Amino acid sequence: MGEVENEAVVLTFAEHASLSRYALRRDGELVATLDHRDDGMTVAARAYTVLAVHGQSHAGEITSRAVTAIEARGGRTVRAERPYVAAWFRRHPERADILA
Numbered sequence: 001m002g003e004v005e006n007e008a009v010v011l012t013f014a015e016h017a018s019l020s021r022y023a024l025r026r027d028g029e030l031v032a033t034l035d036h037r038d039d040g041m042t043v044a045a046r047a048y049t050v051l052a053v054h055g056q057s058h059a060g061e062i063t064s065r066a067v068t069a070i071e072a073r074g075g076r077t078v079r080a081e082r083p084y085v086a087a088w089f090r091r092h093p094e095r096a097d098i099l100a
Helices: 058-073 083-091 093-098
Strands: 002-006 009-016 021-026 029-038 042-049 077-079
Touching: 009 058, 021 058, 029 058, 042 058, 042 083, 058 083, 058 093, 083 093
Parallel strands: 042 077
Antiparallel strands: 002 009, 009 021, 021 029, 029 042
């Protein structure tokens, strides 16, 4: 879905629909995933980061990109079932309109 270069670092975001997963890669290496269930209206999401890269904002980056992708589909809301995603929405109240 897109690449962003930052100080010679390339972040690549992609959706793997058959796995119900978004993935974020840094320089080709998987650094974070965001799993979801899509029942046609609500997407319930949880984010994971690779232990070696915890604390480098990858969970926030993948959550932001996934919310943008879900919004772009239209007609869907996000149910933040896991603590990280719920906390992300508290830090980003401007995105609350997509919360279920």
